[in-house]
Amino acid sequence: AQSVTQLDSQVPVFEEAPVELRCNYSSSVSVYLFWYVQYPNQGLQLLLKYLSGSTLVKGINGFEAEFNKSQTSFHLRKPSVHISDTAEYFCAVSRSGANNLFFGTGTRLTVIP
C-alpha cells in the first residue's frame, strides 16, 4: 500500500524568500508522484507530477520538485515566493495500474509580507 507523509503542517515564510515543502512516500513498487495546490475556498489544482524520466520536475507558478528514489522523497521548492502562493499544498502518490491517488495531510504555506 502507498502512503504519504508531509512533515510540516504549517510553513510561514517571508515574501521573496525560498521555500521547501517536504514529502516522503512509502511504496514497494514504482510510483507516480504529484503536488496539488488548494487556494482558499477552492478545489485542488495540479502543480506538477513525476511519472518517469528526469528526476527534476518543473511545474506551474515557478515551482519545482525533485524525485529522490533512495530517500523516497519528493520535496517541493520555489526560489522566491509571492503573497499569492499562500495556499495549502498536498503531495500525492499512486502506482502504475492503479486508478486512485493517496494524498498527504497537507502543508499550509503562509507568505508574510
Place this chain on the structure above:
Amino acid sequence: NAGVTQTPKFQVLKTGQSMTLQCAQDMNHNSMYWYRQDPGMGLRLIYYSASEGTTDKGEVPNGYNVSRLNKREFSLRLESAAPSQTSVYFCASTDRAGAWREQYFGPGTRLTVT
C-alpha cells in the same frame, strides 16, 4: 466551459437525514471521483467511476452510495447522515482512468451533520 461543478456549496443536515451531492463535468471526461477532506487527514477517496456504467469503492466507502448517471454526472448519496460525515466533499474527473492522469477538482461541498 465550467469544468467540474458541484451542488450544493453548503448543507446542514440532522443525524439520520439523507441527501445527494451532485457533480457534473463538461470536459467529456471518462473517469470521476468523490473525495472527502477532513482537517489533518488530507483527501480520502470515497468512490470512483473509471468509466460510464462502472463504480468502485475507495478508501472510505462506508455510509455512502454513488450513481454514475451518465458520462457527465456522478452523484454521492448519504442515506442516513451521521456526525462523522461532517466534512468537505470534492468531486474530481480525469479524461481517462489511470493514476497518472491530472485530476480536475470541483469547488467542494461543505457538509455539517448535527
